[in-house]
Amino acid sequence: MESLEKLKPLGLLLLRLALGVIFVYHGYPKLENPRVTMHAFVGMGFPGYFAYIAGIIETFGGALLILGLFTRIAGLAIAGEMAVALWRVHGIISNPMAVNNYQFPLALAAGAFALATTGAGAISLDHAIFRGGRSGRGAGKSARKSRDQD
Numbered sequence: 001m002e003s004l005e006k007l008k009p010l011g012l013l014l015l016r017l018a019l020g021v022i023f024v025y026h027g028y029p030k031l032e033n034p035r036v037t038m039h040a041f042v043g044m045g046f047p048g049y050f051a052y053i054a055g056i057i058e059t060f061g062g063a064l065l066i067l068g069l070f071t072r073i074a075g076l077a078i079a080g081e082m083a084v085a086l087w088r089v090h091g092i093i094s095n096p097m098a099v100n101n102y103q104f105p106l107a108l109a110a111g112a113f114a115l116a117t118t119g120a121g122a123i124s125l126d127h128a129i130f131r132g133g134r135s136g137r138g139a140g141k142s143a144r145k146s147r148d149q150d
Contacts, residue, residue, distance in 0.1 A: 012121030013068070019111050020066035023078060027058025044089055057081045065115065068124025075116030082109035 030037045030051055038048035057077050064074035082105050086092040090102035120126040
């Protein structure tokens with residue numbers, strides 16, 4: 001099992017890349033052709049401007065996942081959007097037996113929530129940028145501890 005633990009950074013990278021590509025692919029057209037998307041959103045019972053919100057969350061959230069930057073925030077925003085889609089569009093509450101209606105957004109929501117709770121992993125900009133801040137705080141605590149013992 002220890003050898004699988006060593007693959008965790010690679011697993012998180014692949015999850016981020018897969019989800020990021022899917023969300024950019026589905027989000028960018030919402031921003032590229034907003035009139036059609038707004039009409040579709042109104043037909044689903046949402047205000048038209050929700051098309052922009054969804055497009056921004058999906059496009060930029062997906063890009064952030066690919067980069068591994070602000071992964072927890074992006075993952076949480078995407079998981080929230082997918083929760084609304086599961087409830088209002090795909091009928092997970094109204095018809096839970098129709099798994100074929102919601103299996104794809106459910107998998108996307110679960111993956112995004114997993115990234116929100118675990119973080120981006122070692123192969124990410126989050127790790128490269130914010131890793132030093134964590135060790136800096138830890139070093140401060142160690143320094144205080146040794147100072148207090150003297």
